[in-house]
Amino acid sequence: MSTTQGARARARIEVTAAIKDEARRQLAAEGAAKLSLRAVARELGMVSSALYRYFPSRDDLLTALIIDAYDSVGETAEVAHAKVADAGPLRRWTSVCEAVRGWALAHPHEYALIHGSPVPGYVAPETTVPSAARVALLLIGIARGAHQAGMLTEPSLPADLHPEAERMVEDFAGGLPPAVAVALVAAWAELYGLISFELFGQFRRVVEDRELFFRHAVRRLALGVGLADV
Amino acid sequence: MSTTQGARARARIEVTAAIKDEARRQLAAEGAAKLSLRAVARELGMVSSALYRYFPSRDDLLTALIIDAYDSVGETAEVAHAKVADAGPLRRWTSVCEAVRGWALAHPHEYALIHGSPVPGYVAPETTVPSAARVALLLIGIARGAHQAGMLTEPSLPADLHPEAERMVEDFAGGLPPAVAVALVAAWAELYGLISFELFGQFRRVVEDRELFFRHAVRRLALGVGLADV
């Protein structure tokens, strides 16, 4: 009986994975806007109504793909960070950023899903937030570590941004100076600007040696946040 | 005879504009991936084959929309820049950046068309390049002006990036120090990272006072390029 349940559970996991794999293939071929439960079912030799036992709607399938993508890049970044956990803040920062870029280049369609245009008619539910935050939390952790080690020189902050900065510290950047929280959020967004421009073709005829350029750019981002140059 | 030609030409311009307007409406509603010539024709009370007199293919219609979007944001930025042409480099930089952000917030779907995920199966032709470059040329011009006025402090540049930097100067940043060219390209990409994150919802529960945050962030971008703080 427990064997039966185990087998059933295993089958369910396998079918769920097969559905997501096929959906990812269609994501690459047609884009998120055209993702259709029917087409996924057809490709898997199932009937469309059978899919609803695994995903209650197309949007739920999309949400699962989005969470998977965030978790995939998040884990890639965490692994890269763990490998240089003993190094200085700047080295750890660069490792995380390069891991994110590497993941994006290897998974362009999943990157487009989470950092490209919104899918018309789809709104991401709150359940995506924890996965979406993983890379950002890594960057915050690096800054916090540098701060505690006295290796962080606080950037300047205009007076009118103080309330916003205090709120950021309170909400998600506890233990950091307010000016660093603001600089960190900006650097976080700017990092994805660099990656998106490379991935979406904006660097054509503009940047040739993209790896070198990126390494230099994220290093400057780190310096802007206040990470010491060691 | 010239009257007839004038009327024909005028009608052609009007119909072309109506097609693009309707296509833009569909862009907003369904996304670029689902833009359909037939739907545009139907909405305009035309027959689909008639559209081919104005656009030889669906991709050509898309290209026209992309060029229009680039020109729209480019002109907005140029007008904003002209209004502060006498101000210092930092003020001009901020004006251009804020104009781009304002345009993006006012035209989110057109922004997504040019800076969001690539449209599956579509490759932008070279004809989009001049329009796409307008904002970047504005930023280059500001840096050049600052440099000539002695108001630009050169950022640092690692030795291994020198060849790339020299190439950039040669290709599109003539008259600028190589280190500035590299910093400028990075800042240009990072600017769009800030705008995309705001527009695509990544700043939810992260940045509240977005206008203030943005102003501060682009100011820091300018300082990173080397523009003097006046």
Place this chain on the structure above:
DNA sequence: GTCTATAACGAGATAGAC
């Protein structure tokens, strides 16, 4: 020459009866 309309193609999606 310039335009629009009709009809058709091959491919694919979709709704509903069974």
Place this chain on the structure above:
DNA sequence: GTCTATCTCGTTATAGAC
């Protein structure tokens, strides 16, 4: 779960109005 009848799409050929 299957099948079919009816939609959609981009695109082309053709014929006729202005």
